[in-house]
Amino acid sequence: MTVTTTEDATEEAPAAPARHGRGFVAKAFGVTALFSAVGSVLGLLRDLLLARFYGAGSATDAFLVSWTVPETAAPLLIEDGMAFLTVPAFSAALAARGQLEESGEEAPDPVRALVAATLPPLALALAVMSAVVAVGAPVLVTVLAPGLADPQLAIVCTRLTAVTVLPFGLVGYLGAGLRSHHRFTLPGAVYIAYNAGILTVMLLLHGTLGVRAAAGGVALGSVLMVAVLLPSFARHVSRLTVWRVRGASVGEPVLNPMALLPVVLFTLTRQAQIFVERFIGSSLPPGTISHLNYAEKVAQNVMIIGILVCTVTFPLIARALAEGDTQGARLRAEKDLGVVGAVVLAGTVVVFACAPQLVAVLFERGAFTAADTAATAVLMRVYSLGLLAQGLVGALIRPYLAARPAVGFGRDGRARPLDRTDWYPIWSMGAGLLVTVAVAAGLTPFVGAAGLAAGNAVGISVTAVLLLMALRARGIPIRLHTVLGGQARLLLAAAGAAVPTWLAANIPGLDALGPVLPLLLGTVVGLLSFAALAGALRAPGADAALAAVRGRVAGRRPAVVRQRSGQAAEEGGTGDGGAGAGGGVEGAHGAEFQQARGETDGR
Template identity: 50%
Template sequence: MSETGTGTGAEALPQTEALPQTEALPQAEALPQAGALPQAEEALPPSEALAHAEPAPPLLPAPGQPPGSGPGGLGTTAVGPAPDPADGGEAPGLGSFLARAAAATAVLTVLGAALGLVRDQAIARYFGASDASDAFLIAWTVPEMAATLLIEDGMALLLVPAFSLALTRRAADQATTEPGTGESGDGKAEPTGEPGPDPVRELVAVTLPRLCLLLTAGAALLMVGAPWVVGVLAPGLADPGLAVDCTRLTAVTVLTFGITGYFSAALRAHRSFLPPAGVYVAYNIGIIGMTLALHAVWGVRAAAAGVAVGSLLMILTQLPSFLKLLPLARPRLRRPVRLGRRAVRTAPLLGMTVLAPIVVFVVSRQSQVLVERFLASTLPAGAISHLNYAQKVAQMPMVLSLMICTVTFPVVARAMADGQREKARRRVERDLALAGMVVLLGTAVVLGYAPQIIEVLFQRGAFDVSDTEATAQVMRVYAAGLLGHCLVGALSRPFFSSTRPTWFPAFAMGTGLLVTMGAGYALTYRFGVDGIATANALGISTTALLLLMGLGTRVVPIRARAVTVSLGRLTGAALVAGAAGWAAAPMVPEAVLSLAAGCVLVPAVFFLTGLALRSPEVVSLLALIRRRFTDGR
């Protein structure tokens, strides 16, 4: 469970500017855009043509052009974004800003993931794959579900578009209202000496207090009902009392994760990515510290207490930036009676008609994990732990790939709020190509070197060789569904960027959940944890396919066929690279050296195979690297 720009970038960027769609890709992504996704070339206005007399290349070429050609490339070096061009073209500075945002997000994502591994190593070292670790992992379901609903997906899908719309209205108000004038109730301008109400501050004032009350009640209810929750999640658990104690400790995350997710959505909409990207660093530090300090006294309950402490640190990590960008004190209004009317106008995305589809989608997605643990509770002790360790490590490539979509989601949401559907389409198609390349390269490494990865990370203390073998086997099966997980995360964001509520993602996720449940019941008895992992891969891949087919006809008109062909070529390259790593891994007995060699071998085979298959992403990336070395750009 992990997710992770520059924090100072948001302060340097005027909040009143509209966030334009960009065709430039961040340098920090270091990944190409799919040349297989052609689009019409847009002519630059004369002013931009002069400003970009010698533009650097974009990661994705325009149709009929070689990789690295086209306007609005990576050479953009503007420190801050420019206002939207009058013709709706891209702002020159946005590509450079997204590059910095992606770079900082990438660093903190890797750091948070590394600390997550240290956390899992500490738990594996002290508790191994045992009844105690299984009890903790049942309680871990609470923060895992809360993180998905309140930080990573649900709150972001709901609030980033809401804050983006509020920022758009703020910019429109400032553009249409001259200094010294105000807007009367009938829409006519009238003189006034004070500014009108700020839409962003109104949104915070209306939503944050109510959210805190609701989440506090939810956390209290979960603490009281912990025995019933444990009984539903794991009816076959050997020691339910320990799991109940851990669940009550982790229940506080319902409140703390909700506040964290609210802060993250607000800051990202304001283009401040550093504090949200750092929350999992603080979170894992809290868990590790409590586990190391108190495991001898409290046992596995120390890790559960660390979850509560770490979640409080997540709030403190973002609080200063949130208060700076979004002061809670509202400005003094000339006519306070307008606040309620304006607040409703500013937050149309927060009604139940929009909230319900998001909640159902997120809960259905996280229910995949609930199904797995329910089925695994009927297997021998340690099965839940094997699934957990395998899933956490296998999903690291997916987490890294989705950092691209995390940074660009406010761009898509702002484009949709401004009615710029074509810009949103280009951005979504590029995100799918970039994220697909990252996750499939990681999939190839997991397929080839799963035993070495688990041995290096976990094989010590109570975690023995048999645990390594079982976990590695499950991790290879999980790898089959990594592209599906990545696509679900990337495709769900555009669905919820529109002001119109849509139930299609919930339908797609529910269909995938039914596939997971059916396949899980059919395969678990015969194949154990491997059958559970296979069911997960089948279910999430079904959801990804439905979302890919449905996005173009409902929200953003992406070219699903072109995207599918592009991802198919990358999948072929990943299969060849993974097979090469699987064959070569046993040739080096030492796990660390074998894994180090694999980190060179697998990417080399992946890119060579991509060239042979004429994958546009691979061709464009290598052309970009060659140009950087030859031209020094």
Template identity: 50%
Template sequence: MSDTRAATEPPDEVRPPAAPPAPADGAGPPPLGRLLVRAAWVTAALTAAGSLLGLVRDQSIAHLFGAGVESDAFLIAWTVPEMAATLLIEDAMALLLVPAFSYALARRAAAVPDGAEPDPVRVLVAATFPRLFGLLACVAGLLVLGAPWVVRVLAPGFADPQLAVDCTRLTSVTVLTFALTGYCSAGLRAHGRFLAPAGVYVAYNIGVIATMFALHAVWGVRAAAAGVALGSLLMILVQLPGFVRLVAPVRAARGARRRAARPRAATVRHLGLALLLPVVAFTVSRQSQVLVERFFASGLPAGAISHLNFAQKVAQIPMVLSLMICTVTFPAVAQAMAGGDLDRARRRVERDLGLAGAIVLLGTALVVGYAPQIIEVLFQRGAFGPKDTAATAMVMRVYALGLLGHSLVGALGRPFFSAARPTWYPAAAMGTGLAVTTLAGALAVGAWGVYGIAAANAVGITTTALLLLAGIRSRVLPLDVRGVSLAIARLAVAAAVAAAAGWAAAPLPDHPLPSLLVGCVLVPVVFVLTGLVVRAPEVVHLLALIRQRFTHDR
């Protein structure tokens, strides 16, 4: 039975404490807590819904435009929103603003409620939001004007550059709209509101799909680019009412405005240039792996970029789901580190890494075992034929080898930037991984084409993950690197066995859909049983978390 507060509060509200409580016995990982567990499941459900709609979006592109020049042109233009999403929604904006909002919330909780000082949260918004809006509106305008040069740099060998330019001009608006989306998401998550931020990709993909089907007969693939612009506006509208209620600046009293200089400086110091540059460098380097892939693929036969894109979009679903836990717990980690409770932050990060590893490796096993069936069920219709299915499935299997690296990079980057002090180590690690990706791609693309590009991506991101894991103990948290590595290794063994079982069983039903349905049962069962045999504690904890969720619903 839930207590009265838990029963009456809406499920998207998780009120962060002013200071993180210390564990009673000082041992064991901190539990997620009832409200955080609820937030994790809400986030998981909406993330899954957004991912499924993303698959519908990609299915629609494949059905309407196939894997050829039109879809390649759209995907070149889609590089802009992909980079913008990583910078302004998923990584850089969150890594900067969630700790800043958490710090402002801590100052608000510690302030004397006499009205003598302005609200630190509203001071933060007033100091940062107008500058962000003005700067990124200018950047979006420059991208619209410079679209021909952007296409020339991204895909110098592309066959129809004008079509890619038209699409790029339409998608350039996302630089501004994604920034506003990410700003609202960071503020809401720091306040413990996860429902609206988790739903932004549902709104986004609905906008893309609806516009594409409404206008494709008139505009062709440009309709998909227009849908990206419309969908990005819907992302803002989903969050704006809640954000305005929580943190919108209000007119302060004259005396309070005169006294605002000191709290303003203290509140905004977490967003200085010394903090901004390393986060941006890390995020840009991470997303630049996609730029490297499309640069090399632009010189391959038509459809290569599309095969890479469809393979990545499907394979990345386990990685996205694995990071939902880190997304929910990130404000708690930031608050613990702001309060100096490094031990609690360490234990939370260790548990998050284990759970993220379990989820992504389970998904990797399913992707490797059933790649042809997954692609055939999702995409093989209309202009997307059997040859496209075979090529995309093989690319997806190769790309899946780097999913653990992608998940670890996403999970490890958060504690590095939660300390609210400048650190260039993550950017250096990501730059090294990008260099490995570029070199390996240059060497492999001639011999193995898109498969070599996918393999280079896996090698590069895994290099970054290893560097971050090796450096976190001495630079951020006293993490038990050996224990985390051993736990992930055990999970990798379970994933390898489950993938092998799936690969062997996949051809038995002739039709891909029954085969995939069998795989959705077989692979998790083999993964869990093997995990128990090799003593992977994360498997046990993940089962306990699921049991806890359904127990609380009774």
């Protein structure tokens, strides 16, 4: 265990990058997008093998019910809940470290203090939760899918997937710590390890274990995810550092356990839409749950790509808010909403117009029949109508929760109290869930599984609108008319692009050559049509997307906002062979923060 002073840390750390580097967001996004793309390809291959080996029958339905455990644990413990809690907490610790540099007496490193105070109890709680899920598997299967054809198989698979709770939680914590230190490479690679574990077990044991091999692969893959992150976290985040300062300490980390509740409930309520689908779908003909799963898995890739930029900018927004820069956070959040909307709607055009060709190319082989393709394509088209709202919810909740982190550093040792704004996301998500249930229950008797997909799309759209309005109440002065007007222009561009895309994918006689050529032609026409219309309408995100392709997310060289001599040593890059730092928080946000301060001064 090494103890260093600030002078030692400055000498030992790599040279700090120029604070006015302009490529941080673009480079970090590139690294994250690259590894996420590889992970998504492996995930798609996983779904292809699942369809090939097991088709869309009762055995696959049983596995997919057990898949509810990692499906719920992943957003709660990796992608959303854990990140929403720990990224702002690590950002507060880094801001506290900056305060220490301006003092003069010795005090422990706030980052190390935060890890020591939170990681051990978290690991214990996760281990208990994993055991509870495994023991309660029979009850869980009965509640989730009471009409399931093979409940015993689902129970066995659920006990295997219950292992994921502990590793997923550790991955979420370790990944958030690394991203807060601007190290994006290994956190972006965890799903490569995850899907590699699943694929390995499925390929080797599908013949002898059947669908149980997929559940066992899920358990193995989750353990491999932790193995990817742990060495880097121990090296870059949790090492012991003593700072030589000349003033009062910023205080120990203070956690309000009640502040965790809104985050957990929001994530679980959001995931409850899947519970509704599984519950109602279990009473429909066998294979319905599988069709819904395949449709959602493919369509959600569009939304996942759209919110990748938020993965990079979330630590920057959290750090800005920790330092009191609400205007800079507002500018970044508005830009993120535009980029997310543009990317998601561009993909939605292709998914909606080319759904039959897309499903046929991906799944129609082995046990997956042409009838399965037709059923899945219908559900995919309906489900895609809610993709924009899903992307916007993912972009909105990050700055919302970063505005009031659950963990802080205070000299008086008191945790922050909850107020009514802490519960707004749950109310928004709860209202959307009620709409989902009402629409699904009302439509399913008449249109079957399409009613479930429609309920999902309508419910999440209601949540997105409510959450957008709630962001101002949280203290981030987002301009509603600007955001809503921009999204309306993007929707108009998507609607206009859908027509030529459908025509290109359905040229008479072209389908005789197979589904690949119509899909490729439709994709090219769709993306070009959307880009042309979005540019003509001056929709937000179009220019940023083009600039990202050219490697120039920032329109001009960001200005230097503030220098911290000690911070450079700790935040010296994306690390781990990653994208390069490009200037940390100030480098990434310099132009935007400078503009925000200019607007504030002008007022």
